[in-house]
Amino acid sequence: MLQDRRKDLLIALALIAPFVAIYALVFAYPTIQMFRISFTDAPLIGTGKWVGIANYTRLDNDPLFRRAVWNTLYFVALTVIPGTLIALLIALGVSRLAGRLQALVLALFFLPYILPVSVVYLIWDWTLNFQFGIAMHVLDWLGIPRVPVTKSRTWFMPAVAWVTIWWTAGFSILLFLAGMRAIPAEIYEAAELDNASRWTTFRRITWPLLRPVTALVLTIQLILQFKIFDQVYLFSIGGRPNDNMVLVYYIFNKAFQQNQGGRAAAVAVTLFVIIVVIAVLQFQLLRLAGRQRQ
């Protein structure tokens, strides 16, 4: 028996070894290096001198870093909960349809999700163009003065948040739909027999039973939106990059545009810590709320 167990272990190790090796090479090792160079003044390529926590302390008086943190949090607030709610609403609507029609409508909502970010950017940049954009003609028709959406401080983040929700809602909708299908039809039948209204059915049955899916969607969204970069970068090319600064954009700037690998790594570590703390907090909070219900 003992012999067998050792054999099992060996086979298991052999099977996971390729994955572990690749994981260590392309994920674990670079991560450790990132922590290490965040304490040096290394350029993008090569090594630097040890500078202790200087890269971290200078973040404290860096107005651009503060703006990046603020903008990132603002963006997360604009996307995570609204995006999840919109996806839930759409999923509730789609679940009432049946057969081919449901498949078609679902496909339409899922379509933007398969587009690459560059295409998403181009579609919306053309739509919102100040001179020629179709949205501006709608404003003209309504008699509202034109708004330079992606060039104004007020509208930039809400606009990018809207584009992001439009782009990524498809995936959340799919998760919600899967969650709804897992709820047994008998429960709804029982509710119907008890003469429960639609709202009561949703509040007492659908919403509580969807809780695990909702928690999953929220967590995925939270982590995803903290890493916001592509859309903000594309929409602010040439415009007002410093007003629109978000954390990953700031890392990109420091590392690739200003050749300051050490300082970029310090910001990356900070973002890493923020995400870990918030994700753990959120998870605990959702778990606690779930327990109280029971």
Added chain:
Amino acid sequence: MNFRKLMATVVVATGGFWAGSAHSEETIVWWDFLSGGDGVRMKQLISDFNEAHAGKIKIDATTLDWGTPFYAKVQTTAAVGEAPDLMTYHASRIPLALTQGVLDEITPDDWSKMGLSQGDFAAATWDAVTSDGKQYAVPLDTHPIVLYYNRDLLKKAGVLGDDGRPKGMESKEAFTATLQALKDAGVQFPLGSVTADGNFMFRTIYSLMCQQGGELMTGEEFLAGDNAGKLQNALAVLSDWTKAGLQSTYTDYPATVALFTSGEAAMMINGVWEVPTMTDLAKQGKLFDWGAVELPVIFDKPCTYADSHTFAIPKNKGKEMSPEKRAAVLETISWIIKNSLFWATAGHIPAYKPVTESAEYKAMEPNATYSSLTANMIFDPKTPLAGIAGPIFDVMSNYFVPTLNGEMEPAEAVQSIQEELNAL
């Protein structure tokens, strides 16, 4: 058996062919970032070069993404010895490149092998590739910004001179009057400006600063002395035009070109690289009578911002270039530079003087008209912080957009720019 024998013969034959050609022919791995109308022209030059050097040198060219992606790739590949043999480079990026150690020096010996020397280039251009008395690139062209104009609209508004150039090129008041006359004649946007893109407007604003004798950096200090005032003057001119409705607002680059080519904007300040767009449209009969001239003198003296496309040899870490390959690279640079008359059709002004002094070049319009500005050029300040996609660009751009569109007063913008630049 027969099949196997046949395969063996084929393998030997092709192997022999490759080996044979490798001995007599040097392959130059070439990277550039030229993807627009000028990219098409460069591909033509490369294929002409390959034809003229058949069996001796062959260019294997790849076009990469312009801007940060190109420069990030050069830096990372040079660090592991995988950079190309030859690449295009912006003169404004050389100071940053030197701190990264990615450029190999072009030695006096190299210059004599190429048959080129300092006297073949404009002083400002030569200076742009020089650091501590050494050269790090060979200038191919200079690409300044110019003033494009629509002769039909100008004539209608009565502001076209007898020489076919716009009136009012001598002062701020005169040029503003020209813009006003166009407005009064019913032109929606007298001047099409890339007001949504601060990076782009840096070129115009820097030109206007230079016209007052101002500089961005004095030693290591940003906007020293009265230079802040000069930046404010430059911004004020543009923001006044916006307030008077003489300039398009929140216009991005493609929209600006579209406004001009569709006749909605009567004039446009843009790079010479848009010349092929105009020539091609005119050839198809889809464009009005157009011209391009040096920027108006808004302040004390003529001055125009320019950058230069150059050729540079990457310093590949741990990989020495063989003398034969180096000779082939130098021959490539030399040939392209000496044949850069064709490159001028992309709008750029060839850096090699014998080309711009030739009768063929002088017959090219509007190139010959605006090439006089090479006497009044200013390049980016020589600092690793400058250049395309550099931090100076980002800081300035951030305040240019609101100022140029009337959201912010020039004085406030200058103060914020000064604070942020000094915090870099």
